[in-house]
Structures are given as structure tokens and as C-alpha cells.
Amino acid sequence: xxKVLSLLVFSGVMAFNSAGVMAAGNVHCSAKVSNVQLKxxxxxxxxxxxxxxxxxxxxxxxxxxxxxxxTGSTKxxxxxxxxxxxxxxxxxxxxxxxxxxxxRTCPQGQYQSLDSSGxxxxxxxx
Numbered sequence: 001x002x003k004v005l006s007l008l009v010f011s012g013v014m015a016f017n018s019a020g021v022m023a024a025g026n027v028h029c030s031a032k033v034s035n036v037q038l039k040x041x042x043x044x045x046x047x048x049x050x051x052x053x054x055x056x057x058x059x060x061x062x063x064x065x066x067x068x069x070x071t072g073s074t075k076x077x078x079x080x081x082x083x084x085x086x087x088x089x090x091x092x093x094x095x096x097x098x099x100x101x102x103x104r105t106c107p108q109g110q111y112q113s114l115d116s117s118g119x120x121x122x123x124x125x126x
Contacts, residue, residue, distance in 0.1 A: 027098070027103075027105060028057040028097075029098070029106035030050070030057040030097075030125070031061070031062075031094065032051055032092065032094055033048055033085055033088040033089040034047045034089075035047035035064075036085045036086055037064070038070075041069070041071075042069050043070075044066070044082045045064055046065055046067050047065070048065075050106070053125060061106075061108050063109075063111075064110055065107070065112035065114050067085070067115060068082075068115050070082065081122055088124055094124075095122065096125055098122075099114075099119055099120065100118045101118030
């Protein structure tokens with residue numbers, strides 16, 4: 001009986017946690033890259049023109065917005081992201097950034113800090 005009760009309580013907690021995560025949710029933002037910069041301190045900065053792809057994305061319109069730093073613990077990820085942004089810029093491909101930020105809206109405007117806005121996934125689209 002204790003095992004059944006424990007299992008029910010555990011299932012309830014997991015369902016509650018899943019509902020909380022779903023409510024906060026991810027937002028998918030798509031764009032074309034119009035500018036990629038590398039600042040002297042190693043900050044990768046991007047400007048984008050928002051697009052939509054399918055019905056599940058929102059446009060990402062940002063300018064001069066930080067993505068990551070080429071130093072510290074995320075240096076390898078940032079190098080890969082920088083390379084992918086350059087590919088997107090040179091081939092005119094769309095990108096899709098996913099943010100886990102609770103607001104369910106894509107960052108907009110100038111001088112955003114995308115990595116501090118909950119950036120958790122990057123896609124290069126065809």
C-alpha cells in the first residue's frame with residue numbers, strides 16, 4: 001500500500017512539474033541574419049530580420065544583440081554558434097532560436113542579451 005501511495009504522489013508531483021514547464025514554455029523565433037560582429041572582449045553580436053517559418057515561430061527582430069562569449073565555460077559552444085551564424089549570413093539561410101523565458105515572446109530591439117534571455121537552442125534552416 002505504501003508503494004502504491006508513493007507512486008501516486010510521485011506521479012502527481014511529476015504531472016504538476018510538467019504542467020509548470022509547459023505553462024512557462026519555449027518560444028521559437030526565426031530570422032535571417034543581417035550582421036555578425038565579434039567584439040574585442042570576445043562577445044559575438046548579431047542583427048537579424050524577423051521571419052516566420054510554418055505557424056510555430058515568431059519573428060526575431062534584433063540589432064547589435066549579444067549571443068555568447070568566446071571565453072569561459074561555453075567557449076566551444078560559442079565558437080560553433082559563431083560559425084553557424086556566419087554560414088547563415090553568407091548563404092542567406094534562416095535561423096531559428098528557441099528561448100525558454102516564460103514570457104512566450106521573442107526578444108526584440110537593439111542591444112538585447114539573447115543568452116541572458118533564455119536562449120537554449122539554435123537551428124540553421126534550409
